[in-house]
Amino acid sequence: MNNTNDFNLKKVLPAVLTIAIGMLLVMMDTTIMNVTLPHIQSAFHQNLSNSQWVITAYTLAMATVIPFAGFLGDRFSDKKVFALAIIFFTIASFLAANAHSMQSLIIWRIAQGLTGGVVAPIGIGMSFKIIPMEKRGSMMGLLGLPMLLAPTIGPALSGFLVKHFNWSTVFLINLPVGVLALIFVLLFLPNFPANKASKIDLKGALLSPFAFPILIYGVHVGTDKGWSNPTALSFVGLGIIMLLLFIIVELRVENPLLHLRAFVIPEFTKGISLMWLNQIVVFGAMLLVPLYLQNVVGLSSKNTGLIMVPQAIASFLGMTIGGRIFDKFGTKAAVLPGFTLGAISLSLFSQIKPSSSLAFTLCAIILLGLSQGLVNMQVNNHALQSVPMKNISRVTPLTNEMMQVVNSFAIAFLTAFLSGQIKKQTGLSPLQANLTAFHHTFWLLLLFVIVGFILTLFLRKKAKA
Known part of the structure; x- marks a missing residue:
């Protein structure tokens, strides 16, 4: 078919x-x-x-x-x-x-x-x-x-x-x-x-429940209670050790749970790296923009939700356009404009103020949505398309599992960075301290976008298995 x-x-x-x-x-x-x-x-x-x-x-x-x-x-x-x-x-x-x-x-x-x-x-x-x-x-x-x-x-x-x-x-x-x-x-x-002859990788099956969930739980505890918390440190440390053991086992078995050998395919590695970078920006924006609108501007959760709706509409539009560009011209033709729009959006957010007009805010939000739509599924398709079809059923769980880990670390890292920036703004009013901290965090997201743009330049026009 x-x-x-x-x-x-x-x-x-x-x-x-x-x-x-x-x-x-x-x-x-x-x-x-x-x-x-x-x-x-x-x-x-x-x-x-x-x-x-x-x-x-x-x-x-x-x-x-x-x-x-x-x-x-x-x-x-x-x-x-x-x-x-x-x-x-x-x-x-x-x-x-x-x-x-x-x-x-x-x-x-x-x-x-x-x-x-x-x-x-x-x-x-x-x-x-x-x-x-x-x-x-x-x-x-x-x-x-x-x-x-x-x-x-x-x-x-x-x-x-x-x-x-x-x-x-x-x-x-x-x-x-x-x-x-x-x-x-x-x-x-x-x-x-x-495939009735398909056999489960027993060693991988025993290790995976002690790798990913333990690591993610440790990150959750660290985000909630601080990274000096003994429970957070213990679970993150144990999770990393179990994850390393899991990787060693999966690379040695003939039929692994997760096809980690996909990372030897250059286009898969570049595509999945772009997925991670974009996911950090997406989750960062989903965290920061509503927080900014409520904590700095003072909007209610209902009005914040309404202002964020154009982002979803713009993302769908970007995804539709990006998909057609991907089919006709390849990954770079969709992703480079996407990262460019994302850079413009985050530059606007890094200058935003409570006095900024609604049009200014909506412009930044819509550009961010278009960026996500142009990038997200296109880099996902590029990565998966480089993998032989016979391995696809063991690669999609890999990409989904890694997204769980990346999302957890992204939220933890950005939350810690924002909190640290707020504490550093001594001598400023609480409102100005929050505003400056948000600006610095938006600049950090912009850095991830720039890295993504540069990496996209090294993609092949179309990935082939």
Whole structure:
């Protein structure tokens, strides 16, 4: 089906949209909890430290299961595992909505993470099997929709639901979406043959749960309690040691859980490096811009959310245009303008003031959105397209797992940098100290964009496996 001559939009489009709906179902539950958490805390009479496990447990469960996605898809067929993941994720959502204690809610959140964690890597892997190479830029842009919609719609939807109903509705909303996704899977996803001879990498399977989740948890503790905290240092140190052992094992086995040998492919390494750089900028912007608007400008969370909506719209526009440019002219033609727009946007943010006009702020936000759209899926496609198709099911879990780690480190690093900059601004008023610190942090993000621009110059026009 991945031959251009066999390309049939009427068959491929519903399949890609089905995968996107499944991914949106899972990604929404990552972003929807930030607004809901205080209401859950109040309902179960828990402190913030205990309540945060509702988010942490979900993240760690996903990090635990993602490395197994490739093996599960190969052994039992991608379509079957994708469908079962959606079924059990939906059931776990129903049980979470009916939880009667914080402990039971955390258990069902772990169940959500363990089932939902395989959806994105298997979904992206299926899309590469469905979409011919010459159409991947424009069609894969649809899979970027969940990444755009989840951060924008999630907080707004959860805010509406908890205001007019109660916290349990943020889980109940998953039920119709899950049922719809399952129907679409059965109707539109092609059958992929299962490889009954596929064997699991036992050493890797034993090590991965002690590598990625422990490392990510250590970063979370460090972000929350400071990097001198003994628990943070212990978990980060243990996580790094286990990760090194995992890498050594995976490079020596014939059928690894994660295809780490992909890093010997120059275009994959360059593409994945650009993904990491862009992800730092994306998560940094998602963290900094709303914080600036609320803490410095003094906007409400509702108005901040409304101002951020054009970013998602611009990202979708950039993704659509970028996909077509990618198909016709190659990666650099889309990514270089994308990083250029990102540099202009962050330059504007580094000069922004509470007195800046709404038009100035929206201009910076829209340019940032266009930049993300032009860069994000294009560098992802470039990296994955350089990998032989036979290895794609073991590479998509690798890229997803590394994104979990990079996102955790990005938030921790930028939060620490912003806090440090605020403390350094002695002799200034609190407002001016905050403003200067935000400007310096935006300059730091601009540095990542410049590095990304330079690295893009070394990409081949189109990556080939």
